[in-house]
Structures are given as C-alpha cells and as structure tokens.
Amino acid sequence: MKKAEEIFQLLKDNFPDQNLELKTDQPTEPVILIAPDEIEKISLFLYKNTELLFDSLVLLSGVDEVKANLISVYYHIESTSLKHKIVLKVSTDRNNPEVVSVTSVWKGADWHEREAYDMFGIKFTNHPDLRRILMPYDWEAGYPLRKDYENPEFYQGMKVPY
Amino acid sequence: MGFLDKEFNDGNIVITTAEDIMNWARLSSLWQVSFGLACCAIEMMATSASHYDFDRFGVIPRPSPRQADIIIISGTVTLKMATRIKRLYEQMPEPKYIISMGSCANCGGPYWEHGYHVLKGIDRVIPVDVYVPGCPPRPEALLEGLLKLQEKIRNESMIKKSA
Numbered sequence A: 001m002k003k004a005e006e007i008f009q010l011l012k013d014n015f016p017d018q019n020l021e022l023k024t025d026q027p028t029e030p031v032i033l034i035a036p037d038e039i040e041k042i043s044l045f046l047y048k049n050t051e052l053l054f055d056s057l058v059l060l061s062g063v064d065e066v067k068a069n070l071i072s073v074y075y076h077i078e079s080t081s082l083k084h085k086i087v088l089k090v091s092t093d094r095n096n097p098e099v100v101s102v103t104s105v106w107k108g109a110d111w112h113e114r115e116a117y118d119m120f121g122i123k124f125t126n127h128p129d130l131r132r133i134l135m136p137y138d139w140e141a142g143y144p145l146r147k148d149y150e151n152p153e154f155y156q157g158m159k160v161p162y
Numbered sequence B: 001m002g003f004l005d006k007e008f009n010d011g012n013i014v015i016t017t018a019e020d021i022m023n024w025a026r027l028s029s030l031w032q033v034s035f036g037l038a039c040c041a042i043e044m045m046a047t048s049a050s051h052y053d054f055d056r057f058g059v060i061p062r063p064s065p066r067q068a069d070i071i072i073i074s075g076t077v078t079l080k081m082a083t084r085i086k087r088l089y090e091q092m093p094e095p096k097y098i099i100s101m102g103s104c105a106n107c108g109g110p111y112w113e114h115g116y117h118v119l120k121g122i123d124r125v126i127p128v129d130v131y132v133p134g135c136p137p138r139p140e141a142l143l144e145g146l147l148k149l150q151e152k153i154r155n156e157s158m159i160k161k162s163a
Helices: A004-014 A039-048 A109-120 B018-028 B039-048 B079-091 B102-107 B139-154
Strands: A021-023 A031-034 A056-065 A070-078 A085-093 A098-100 A123-125 B070-074 B097-101 B130-132
Touching: A004 A021, A004 A031, A004 A039, A039 A070, A039 A085, A039 A098, A056 A109, A085 A098, A109 A123, B018 B139, B039 B070, B039 B097, B039 B102, B039 B139, B070 B079, B070 B102, B097 B102, B097 B139, B102 B130, B130 B139
Parallel strands: A031 A085, A098 A123, B070 B097, B097 B130
Antiparallel strands: A021 A031, A056 A070, A070 A085
C-alpha cells in the first residue's frame, strides 16, 4: 500500500519530462494533475507497474469548470491487490474538449467515457464507440450537464419545459 | 344488469342490453401490457402479486401490446422512452385505455423543473383515462384507479363517443 506522495514520486521518476502536479489540499482525496494527451500513457504505467498495479477504474466523471473556461475529467482508480487509491485529473479547453481515451487500459472506461461525452461533450480520442449513451441519439440541444445548457422548447414535437 | 328471474327461471336466461353486456365484458377482462418504467413498476408488480391480486379484477399482464386493453404508465417517462410508449400505444387495438400511475407519469414529478430528460406528463403524448396520484402510489391507490376506470367503461355508450 502506497501513499499519494509515493505514487506521485514514482510517476515523476518515470515521466521526468511531464508537467505533473500533486494536490493534497483537497477536501477529498489527493489529486494528480495530468495533461490530456498523456493520460493514456500514464494510466498504462499505473496499471502495469508492479509496485502500483492500479487494476480498477472506480469512476470516471466530467466536471464543467465554467469560470476557468475548462472541462475536466476525474479518474478515481484503485488497486484491488495493493489496496491503495488515487485520483487523476485532466483539464482541457472548454470550447473544444479533447481527452485521450483510457479504454485500452481499463475496459470499463468505455461507458463512463460515453456518459462524459453525452453530458459534457468531451471528445475521447481513440474511443472504440463514442456515441451518446443516455440521451437520445438524435438529441441536438447540446450537453445537459454543462453550466450554460438550456433545455429546448420541443423534442420530436413533444413540449419539454413544464 | 337487469334480469327477470320470475318469468325465465326455467330457461336460465338473462336479459340485458347489448351495451351493458359489452361494457361488462370489457371492464371484467382488462389485459394490461406487461410494461413497467421505474419505481412505480415495483408497486404495480406488488399489485399484481398474490397479496393485492390484480387478477381478481381481470387484469393480467399480456406481453404484447397487440393483445392488450390497457397500458399502465408506471414511472418516469423520459423523452427517449416517450417515443417508444407512443409506438406501443399505437400498436394496441381499440378500445384501449391508459392509467397514468404516479407523479412522474402525471406531471413530471420531482423532475418537473430540472429534469432535462423527462417528459412532464404522459398526457402530452397519449390520452390518459385515469390519473393515480402518489410517489409511488400504494397498491390500494392503483386498485382504486382501476375501479375508477371500470366505472368509466361501465358508463360507456356504443353510439356516443365517451368524453
């Protein structure tokens, strides 16, 4: 079982040219900030490294940080054998959010990423099947969990507002 | 039903009107589409089970809309589901009846303001006969809704379109 600082140090030693950052002042768990194009590489390392063995993606969720003009993705990961866990965070431009998919590392990320795409419009590159998952396929009114989202007046002739 | 037992007691004959016998037949075997949506569907299943026994009123689940008489909209109707419900309803043969069960199906329920995905009342898509309030309604409430529907069918006319 490793502490967040130890996990972070391991990452720093193995990816010296990366701009990684550890945040421990969070009210919840410590967060490691990662660049959006590097998340897949770093995830694979976290998964494969024998001292880390992060084999389980507990949760993947999007967050709309409208004041910073960012859209972020949080990855809560855990090692079921070594019992440690960590949170990864990736921030991307709100106007064109693009993050590399981690489905090649954790298969379970597939539907989580589809949900993040459905609700926030985050494009996950290399995703095998990036479609909407909850909203109808022909939903054209945008991404409902964005802070500036406005519901349409009608959908297929049905009135939407109360 | 009126019958004159004094005059016809040997022949075992019942006299009634065609309208009454039709309505009686209809209201006594309301087959429902076996179809549930959300938590209300759990109460609907409880109503069907032995303790409340929907079957004593002639309601049995029929897994095909083409051979069903009523559809109970039991739960939250999302916009995505609403298009499918409309299609199910259109597949049912006339005469067909609808019970809207619970606050979500009646008016959107707790999703009335911020539910971007919820249809605010199934009556925006298909015509409802009986609204059953509750969140979710207890089986007794659903049973009363069914009795109200039976009352409505009992007073139907073959020549006049019912309101």
